[in-house]
Amino acid sequence: MSKQSKEFWRWREYRHTVPEMDWHDAKIVTAGVDIGSVGSKSVIMLDGKLHAYAAIRTGGVSEETAIRVLNWALDETGLQTKNVHCIVGTGYGRVNVPFAKRTITEIACHARGAHYIYGPTVRTVLDIGGQDCKAIRCDEKGKVISFLMNDKCAAGTGRGLEVFADLIRVPIAELGKASLNVEKEPAPVSNTCVIFAKAESVALLRQGWEKEKVAAAYHLAMVNRIIDLLTKVGVEKDFVVTGGVANNIGIISRLEKNLGIKPLEPNVDPILAGAMGAALFAKALYEKQIGLR
Amino acid sequence: MLAHYGYKDGSGDYFIIIDTDKCDGCGKCVEACAYGVMELIEDEFDIEDGSMAAVTEEHRKKIKYSCGPCKPISGERKLPCVLACSPKAISHSW
Amino acid sequence: MITAGVDVGAKYVKVVLLEDGRKVLKRANGIVGFDILKSATEVFEKALLEAGLNHDRISRVTATGMGRKAIHKKHPLNAGEIVPEVIADAKGAYHLLPAVKTIIDVGAEEGRGVKVGEGGKVKDFVINERCAAGAGTFIETMARALEVGVEDMGPLALKATKAIPMNAQCCVFAESEVVTLIHSKVTKEDISKAIHDAMAGRIASMVLRIGVEKEVVLIGGVARNPGFLPPLKKELNTEITIPEHPQYVGAFGASLLAFETEGK
Incomplete structure (x- = not known):
């Protein structure tokens, strides 16, 4: 592949500060840093309320990525790292978050973050990240009761979608929508292996299938695979989807249809759930430290 | 908490399930496994301290193979990790 | 009597033409295309051509491999039987060793x-x-x-x-x-x-x-x-x-099975 070729898998980095909040008014300032395999996220919380966040692509050195994403989230808030009382690291690269007081697994953080985003009725959290897929069951406090994680293989992960975006040359952010642009849902391609699914997709394209139709077959295969994993831990309402793939409408709408359960709609970007959970754990940790709990 | 370590692929389901509420962190399963599949990890699920048994990162992605020698297709199967666990916190999905 | 074994793999079709259950007359292979039956037929005909044989000289065709169903009792290849890969492998390997x-x-x-x-x-x-x-x-x-x-x-x-x-x-x-x-x-x-x-x-x-x-x-x-x-x-x-020609063992096994079935 030539260096000039467009990178269809690449998504944009972004940050945001919630307006009309001032850290000077807050008793406890915490941060969560989620170093994922593909994306890294940081969340700043004031007394357990979302204040600012940033999401970037994970670089080659996790420590540098952690510093960059935290600093970017702090940007425009007037805060500096030294003003943050407690930082918790999570995600695949969590041991490499330099200033973290403690590390918590992304499984616990996603459950905790989903509990914060969607409320205490959440019982099942499906997190689809760049290189893994996690099915998590939790209680009314956001505590994990059961979980299953698949990080062995790219089928059913964001990486699988990136491979496909490159293949059909459609930007990853538009892929899900494109896959819904079909009259009738086609039969799925192989759902167990991205390499085989890709080969089957190439064959379908050569047979003259529209890109959208092949995308539908690919998305459907991925959804079948995810449902397979999900049913292993069981699905109980309320059901939510977090992680980067939660933004893919082609996956979400098919999950809803084939599972018969509608996922709750988020009021913030669900890619941040892990970092939010980490910031909330950081708050609990700080409270414990100063004798509040 | 039921921790499912492993994966599912085209050939089947391969999970070692650890009931962390039953696991007392004794580490006998770690000693019992000849292939280094089990380890004790720090409890990273909450802010409290403690340790629990888990499947090592390395083996999570290949336990179908790692556990293969203890699971002959024909003949008796004895799983040393399951036998070593007195609180009965470990089970295999396949 | 000449029998044929056709192994329709994921990537290649392998064909073995066998005389009297003993002598391999021809081996041939080709890539599997979209149309499995067509790909298999082409390789089969290539083998016949190279061996200087007509289709009607082949008493029986047995197929194996993951694409075997595509050629089972289908014109013009007309594979009479299909067998799983493991059966064909065992037959072929046992015969060789x-x-x-x-x-x-x-x-x-x-x-x-x-x-x-x-x-x-x-x-x-x-x-x-x-x-x-x-x-x-x-x-x-x-x-x-x-x-x-x-x-x-x-x-x-x-x-x-x-x-x-x-x-x-x-x-x-x-x-x-x-x-x-x-x-x-x-x-x-x-x-x-x-x-x-x-x-x-x-x-x-x-x-x-x-x-x-x-x-x-x-x-x-x-x-x-x-x-x-x-x-x-x-x-x-x-x-x-x-063994020599390791990629043909399945097809060879299938050709042996065709010979045994025909001989019954």
């Missing part, structure tokens, strides 16, 4: 282990399917990531000086790992060895589930890759024989 007890067959998309009992009967088998990491596709995909020809992979691996572990168990993740290794200046030779070692490890663990007893034979397209045998021997701690 009567002392065989374990067959390891690694094709483009599947890896298989077969335990052979008396008379070449299948006692037990294990299949690793629908995951590219346990089959020839893995080496092919890695060759692309390394930017070398797939046929150069084995010879490269044999020139390696260091053993480097590979962590990824998935073709897609392994591609990224290979790129990382290239960037960290690991030589292509060492990376190629790591690829073969990883694959041999997976195949060995699969075969260990049925138990490994001598004689052990390695067949299938991957058997032609010289880089695969050394790590497999090491993992299984045994001698392994590779």
